[in-house]
Amino acid sequence: MNTTGSVSFELRNHLSELATLCEKMERVGQALNLSRRCLFEMNLALDELFTNIISYGFQDQSEHFIRVHISADHDVLTVVLEDDGIAFNPVERIPPEIPCTVDECKVGGLGIHLVKNLMDEIVYERRAGTNVLTLKKTIEKS
Amino acid sequence: MDIVEVKQSGVSTFKLQGRLDSNTSQSFEKRLLDAISDGTKNVIIDFKELDYISSAGLRVILKATKTLKRQDGKIMLCSMQDYVKEVFEIAGFDSFLPIVPSLEDAFKAF
Numbered sequence: 001m002n003t004t005g006s007v008s009f010e011l012r013n014h015l016s017e018l019a020t021l022c023e024k025m026e027r028v029g030q031a032l033n034l035s036r037r038c039l040f041e042m043n044l045a046l047d048e049l050f051t052n053i054i055s056y057g058f059q060d061q062s063e064h065f066i067r068v069h070i071s072a073d074h075d076v077l078t079v080v081l082e083d084d085g086i087a088f089n090p091v092e093r094i095p096p097e098i099p100c101t102v103d104e105c106k107v108g109g110l111g112i113h114l115v116k117n118l119m120d121e122i123v124y125e126r127r128a129g130t131n132v133l134t135l136k137k138t139i140e141k142s
Numbered sequence: 143m144d145i146v147e148v149k150q151s152g153v154s155t156f157k158l159q160g161r162l163d164s165n166t167s168q169s170f171e172k173r174l175l176d177a178i179s180d181g182t183k184n185v186i187i188d189f190k191e192l193d194y195i196s197s198a199g200l201r202v203i204l205k206a207t208k209t210l211k212r213q214d215g216k217i218m219l220c221s222m223q224d225y226v227k228e229v230f231e232i233a234g235f236d237s238f239l240p241i242v243p244s245l246e247d248a249f250k251a252f
Contacts, residue, residue, distance in 0.1 A: 015164055015165055016165070018163055018164060018165055019165070022161070022194075036225065037224070037225045037228075040193075040194065040225045041225070043194065044194075044196055044229065047163060047164075047196050048196060048197060051163075051164045051196070051198070098233075098234035098237070099234050099235075099237060099238065100234075100237050100238065101237075101238050102204070102207050102208055102211060102238045102239075103208075103211075105204055105234070105235070105238065107197075107200075107201045107204060110197040110200060110201070110233055111196070111197040113232070113233070114196075114197060114229065114232055114233065117232045118232075
């Protein structure tokens with residue numbers, strides 16, 4: 001993968017695949033010379049979305065695959081996540097209130113809140129029984 | 143993830159190494175809550191060697207903070223990488239959790 005290349009892979013709906021996701025992102029980070037912060041933010045956003053999909057997306061016990069397509073166009077990185085789980089639009093999720101005290105703080109919706117803050121653009125589509133989430137982020141090089 | 147627990151002058155310090163994510167958060171939660179239920183009231187979480195945290199990790203810190211508050215205990219977080227600190231800020235956790243630059247600063251709070 002170079003500054004205008006792309007890479008695709010699939011992850012099984014299992015938490016252990018977080019390690020695979022991390023490895024793949026490390027390689028993308030090296031190929032594009034991403035800064036540690038930028039790689040961390042990409043990793044975090046994909047981790048939160050992947051964890052959400054496998055935790056809430058599937059109502060059967062079968063194995064499912066989540067497809068990840070990453071492409072670079074000079075200074076913009078685009079990630080497309082596709083899964084065949086139940087329809088879920090994270091863009092519509094109401095953000096949690098930012099807490100002032102520990103008692104006010106609730107954990108729900110925190111992952112999606114992080115994703116929205118870390119990415120420049122998020123577009124959700126439901127296409128023929130598939131959730132398609134497109135994320136864009138401006139690349140910060142090291 | 144590796145966790146090193148050090149007890150010194152009535153303060154338990156948990157030094158985290160590696161990644162705190164959905165895979166590792168459960169074992170950390172158990173270590174931390176077990177220590178609190180065994181009577182630990184003063185806790186420092188040292189993030190110096192922690193490369194990664196997700197919302198699963200934030201939830202453990204929140205749960206421990208709430209538990210300690212009920213028992214008149216205290217938690218301090220220290221030595222975060224700037225991008226780890228940013229996650230606490232986006233989540234709004236920095237408004238109620240003390241985050242200090244070094245382990246030495248964290249000890250001074252007790």
